[in-house]
Amino acid sequence: SQTIHQWPATLVQPVGSPLSLECTVEGTSNPNLYWYRQAAGRGLQLLFYSVGIGQISSEVPQNLSASRPQDRQFILSSKKLLLSDSGFYLCAWSVQGVYNYGYTFGSGTRLTVV
């Protein structure tokens, strides 16, 4: 069966420090991968998606970047965190071309920038 792992679950980082959040998927090949951010207003904002290794699409300009070094690994990074980067970050995957299952989400990372 397919599973998605996201870590760490909670992170407190000072302003100006780097960030690396990792997400891995097991039990499937060539998934679409996504990073979402959920801020205090509870809406979900799509940050990045990837349809393959090294292929990253950015939905909004920001202080963050994403990379996909392996088929089932998706990394969210920042060189220097801002206070506004605080939020709940969710990784998700989907099967390419299959829509009836929607996206499957990880358990999320709560990032607090202080």
Add this chain to the structure above:
Amino acid sequence: GEDVEQSLFLSVREGDSSVINCTYTDSSSTYLYWYKQEPGAGLQLLTYIFSNMDMKQDQRLTVLLNKKDKHLSLRIADTQTGDSAIYFCAEMNYGGSQGNLIFGKGTKLSVKP
């Protein structure tokens, strides 16, 4: 553009039915979803419906779709305190090279004992 809208809050008493409403904008055939998010957790897919269907039922959950009005609802029968969560409506948008889920802002359901 694509937009999914939902009311932000709903409060019901335990044992009552909850109805969470959503409107979407894509007029083409599409999948529509309901997700549940418990505090501090990721999103869990509850159910989905394709736009050529009017209704889908799964145990205590009933999804109704009015395609003419682009209105989707989720009814939870016999609501329990464990149903307290944020419920997200989402539609699949097929623009671009792949489908993308467009989410509403979520409806926070509070169940009072």
